[in-house]
Amino acid sequence: MVRSLAKQSRVGIPADLVEFFDNPPLVGDEILEDYKNFFGAIVAGLKPVDAIDWLYIKDVVDLSWQIRRERFVLAGVVKSFQTEVVRDLLKATADASDALQAAVYRIFNASNDAQRWASDSAARKEIDARLTSKGHPPSAVLAQAYMRGAGHIDAIDKRIASYEVRRVGIVREIERRNEKLARDLTAASSEVIDAEFSEAAE
Amino acid sequence: MASERQISANQRNAKKSTGPTTESGKRKSRSNAVRHRLAISAARDPILRVDVEKLAQIISSARNEPQITLFAQDVAVAQIDLLRIRNIRTSIFEAFFKSAQSAESLEQLREQLRKLDRYERRAFSRRRRALRVC
Numbered sequence: 001m002v003r004s005l006a007k008q009s010r011v012g013i014p015a016d017l018v019e020f021f022d023n024p025p026l027v028g029d030e031i032l033e034d035y036k037n038f039f040g041a042i043v044a045g046l047k048p049v050d051a052i053d054w055l056y057i058k059d060v061v062d063l064s065w066q067i068r069r070e071r072f073v074l075a076g077v078v079k080s081f082q083t084e085v086v087r088d089l090l091k092a093t094a095d096a097s098d099a100l101q102a103a104v105y106r107i108f109n110a111s112n113d114a115q116r117w118a119s120d121s122a123a124r125k126e127i128d129a130r131l132t133s134k135g136h137p138p139s140a141v142l143a144q145a146y147m148r149g150a151g152h153i154d155a156i157d158k159r160i161a162s163y164e165v166r167r168v169g170i171v172r173e174i175e176r177r178n179e180k181l182a183r184d185l186t187a188a189s190s191e192v193i194d195a196e197f198s199e200a201a202e
Numbered sequence: 203m204a205s206e207r208q209i210s211a212n213q214r215n216a217k218k219s220t221g222p223t224t225e226s227g228k229r230k231s232r233s234n235a236v237r238h239r240l241a242i243s244a245a246r247d248p249i250l251r252v253d254v255e256k257l258a259q260i261i262s263s264a265r266n267e268p269q270i271t272l273f274a275q276d277v278a279v280a281q282i283d284l285l286r287i288r289n290i291r292t293s294i295f296e297a298f299f300k301s302a303q304s305a306e307s308l309e310q311l312r313e314q315l316r317k318l319d320r321y322e323r324r325a326f327s328r329r330r331r332a333l334r335v336c
Binding site: 016017019020023025026027028029050051052055059062066069073076077080152155159162166169170173176 | 315
């Protein structure tokens with residue numbers, strides 16, 4: 001699929017700059033419409049005066065999009081380690097009164113249950129309750145997942161932090177030229193990312 | 203210092219390694235050091251140079267300069283480099299999302315992004331310096 005911002009009139013990119021903005025940094029199942037809305041939400045109400053302001057805005061939008069993507073990757077990584085911990089706990093806490101059944105469960109069913117825990121909210125509640133009754137509440141599962149994935153989680157956190165620093169740096173550069181634009185851009189980009197994640201969490 | 207015997211042995215050995223001989227081998231070895239071309243400035247790339255000129259013209263016009271200034275040129279080069287880096291980052295993530303997203307692919311992602319980050323930092327710095335004067 002050819003992804004283009006060329007027909008994007010809402011954002012109001014100057015015609016001579018469109019070709020430089022015409023390659024949205026989208027990957028996997030990221031949707032052009034989402035990127036357009038994201039761009040539109042950040043740019044709404046801003047008053048860039050010239051091409052340089054627009055270059056800065058594009059940077060802030062792309063860095064914010066990158067932060068959003070990394071947060072999704074982070075959520076996926078945490079979930080994957082949680083699933084691993086759940087699987088191991090299910091194996092470790094299998095009913096020991098029937099040795100044969102416990103062995104069958106450990107070999108054949110624990111992984112399936114862990115997958116159900118990851119994908120089905122009803123199954124998740126039931127398995128959480130089961131593990132809580134055996135001394136492993138969801139908070140403990142999450143803590144173990146963070147410990148297991150510490151290296152990867154830390155790397156993603158650092159990347160997010162470096163994009164944030166870069167975004168702040170760009171806003172400072174804008175401040176030197178256009179104080180109001182910098183103020184509005186800071187507020188808009190943070191609000192848009194935070195709002196997206198609060199909505200996703202609800 | 204090498205002895206006469208060592209020198210002649212070195213010369214004999216050097217004659218044995220004459221590099222690739224076939225046309226495809228020579229072509230391949232020419233690009234051995236080229237992975238993403240980010241070490242080469244956009245200004246030196248004949249295809250990207252067209253974009254650099256266009257963008258420099260836009261930036262100069264924004265500054266009410268009738269002709270392309272050196273500063274606009276520097277900003278444009280850095281900006282085109284930033285866009286190239288962004289495209290490469292996109293393809294790195296594309297590969298990651300298509301992979302099994304295992305611990306190894308996370309590690310590979312981390313390493314590739316770390317290398318890319320160095321180029322991005324430099325490009326941002328170059329643009330910032332240019333824009334301070336611009």
